[in-house]
Amino acid sequence: MRQRAAVSIESEVKRRRTFAIISHPDAGKTTLTEKLLLFAGAIQIAGSVKARKASRHATSDWMEIEKQRGISVASSVMQMEYRDQVINLLDTPGHQDFSEDTYRVLTAVDAALMVIDAANGVEPQTLRLIAVCRARNTPIITFVNKMDREVRDPLELMDEIESTLGIPCVPFAWPVGQGKLFHGIFDIRKNHMRVFTPGADRRREDDEVISGDNRDLLRSRFGAEFQQAEQEIDLVTTAAPSFDADEFLAGKQTPMFFGSAVNNFGVQEVLDALVDVAPHPGPRKAIEREVKPTEGKFSGVVFKIQANMDPSHRDRIAFVRVLSGRFEHGMKFKVLRTGKDFRPTSVVTFLSQRRDRVDEAYAGDIIGLTTHGGLQLGDSLSEGESLQFTGLPFFAPELFAAVELKDPMRSKQLQKGLMELGQEGAIQVFKPLLGSEMLLGAIGQLQFEVVQARLKGEYGVEVRLMPSRYSCARWVTSKNANDLRRFMDANVGRMVTDAAETHAFLATSRFDLDVMQKRWETIEFHPMREHA
Numbered sequence: 001m002r003q004r005a006a007v008s009i010e011s012e013v014k015r016r017r018t019f020a021i022i023s024h025p026d027a028g029k030t031t032l033t034e035k036l037l038l039f040a041g042a043i044q045i046a047g048s049v050k051a052r053k054a055s056r057h058a059t060s061d062w063m064e065i066e067k068q069r070g071i072s073v074a075s076s077v078m079q080m081e082y083r084d085q086v087i088n089l090l091d092t093p094g095h096q097d098f099s100e101d102t103y104r105v106l107t108a109v110d111a112a113l114m115v116i117d118a119a120n121g122v123e124p125q126t127l128r129l130i131a132v133c134r135a136r137n138t139p140i141i142t143f144v145n146k147m148d149r150e151v152r153d154p155l156e157l158m159d160e161i162e163s164t165l166g167i168p169c170v171p172f173a174w175p176v177g178q179g180k181l182f183h184g185i186f187d188i189r190k191n192h193m194r195v196f197t198p199g200a201d202r203r204r205e206d207d208e209v210i211s212g213d214n215r216d217l218l219r220s221r222f223g224a225e226f227q228q229a230e231q232e233i234d235l236v237t238t239a240a241p242s243f244d245a246d247e248f249l250a251g252k253q254t255p256m257f258f259g260s261a262v263n264n265f266g267v268q269e270v271l272d273a274l275v276d277v278a279p280h281p282g283p284r285k286a287i288e289r290e291v292k293p294t295e296g297k298f299s300g301v302v303f304k305i306q307a308n309m310d311p312s313h314r315d316r317i318a319f320v321r322v323l324s325g326r327f328e329h330g331m332k333f334k335v336l337r338t339g340k341d342f343r344p345t346s347v348v349t350f351l352s353q354r355r356d357r358v359d360e361a362y363a364g365d366i367i368g369l370t371t372h373g374g375l376q377l378g379d380s381l382s383e384g385e386s387l388q389f390t391g392l393p394f395f396a397p398e399l400f401a402a403v404e405l406k407d408p409m410r411s412k413q414l415q416k417g418l419m420e421l422g423q424e425g426a427i428q429v430f431k432p433l434l435g436s437e438m439l440l441g442a443i444g445q446l447q448f449e450v451v452q453a454r455l456k457g458e459y460g461v462e463v464r465l466m467p468s469r470y471s472c473a474r475w476v477t478s479k480n481a482n483d484l485r486r487f488m489d490a491n492v493g494r495m496v497t498d499a500a501e502t503h504a505f506l507a508t509s510r511f512d513l514d515v516m517q518k519r520w521e522t523i524e525f526h527p528m529r530e531h532a
């Protein structure tokens, strides 16, 4: 019986592909996501992802900010089945003010799909995301979008991507023409050309495919554009290395695709690549030991907490990446941080458009635990064993604001609101060791506005945010407990604790911080905290 269960966990793990889709805003992430769902048969009509975005806006006050600014604040999770594989797709906010959220989402995936706007190339927000993927050796698949527009030369784009990623691109396909003269995509590996016809309702079955052996036909029909593509393909196939699965999995090569998401063109090739080359979940390091995804016992980590979008339900959803074993309906978990058992009110999975009750889940899957508290970002969950998974980053904020309550009678609600928003990672909340004035820390200005709006909308608390004299925070540790105590005593007016009760030191400037670092040699000042 046990053996059968083990075999089935193994085959389920092998079926999983979990990836994030990353891009600079406007490159076409939402459009591509929707088309991937469409091609996988998870949704029937185009427009539903955008529609969902729109209806979400209408339901909650703070999402109004998103609507006004036309940016995507919340990440979401979608699961679909394609070619008998289970694909978990994690969306990431494109706006840089929410980059911390994106970094945390990237810790929950095994691969990334990078969307590049062919007219703009690699843009600033993509650069940061690439840096995070590179630091974790996350394999990246590249999709160059908007080939139906007047865009940049594909060789130049390939060069730019290679130099920013610092790894070679391996084109799986190459564009024939662009803009008004975009004729289609030549599939280098399958040696055929898929002819482009515009239209969002088109399915791949409708496409005309011409064999690459039919060169004369291709040359006469697609003229100068085909001849140029031929030369470029010759060049890239000679110069670029051939695809090496191990190199890709080690984050040392990126397969490159071209297409036009809005026209459903080049999308299925990407979906197929996700199944064919993207990795299934691998082992994860916990402080205690390495955990294999196929182990019989469940383990997982909370990488995101989000307030329910529906204001009539005050619960929150903790997004858990399953790391090993099998989740089963009704299961209770041990939360390592508290040592307590935790039984969520309900557990949901994210089947494309709907939230469904989840009956079982395996490594790679994302489950949403409905909670009224009790879980924090970075929490490790298990069936009993002490396993602390690391790697969920919290970055030292660069912007600070002091919170001033408009109505002093609502101080309790403020504490509750700030505690919950801090645990969610929407903002970092610091409590001074001396005094009672709470301090907020953010990476981007917009985080303050979101928190202010949510405090009002969800907790009925109106606050003014006042400028703070601090501009830099560092989490402090020391191998010498006495030195740490002396440091904290000497600087008690500048010491705070964060949502996870970890001690941090506040500095007014980099110079101030440098001075302190020199003065206190045995104290370590950390710009990033890794786990709760």
Ligand code: G4P
Pocket (backbone or CB within 6 Å): 023, 024, 025, 026, 027, 028, 029, 030, 031, 032, 094, 145, 146, 147, 148, 149, 259, 260, 261, 262, 263
């Ligand atoms: P994002 O999530 O990365 O921010 O981008 P999103 O998909 O919302 O796309 C940004 C804009 O680019 C949208 O236009 C979208 O229609 C357009 N787009 C996406 N893929 C392609 C493509 O292959 N070719 C062309 N020409 N355009 C593309 P919009 O005008 O902002 O919105 P909409 O009114 O068209 O929905």
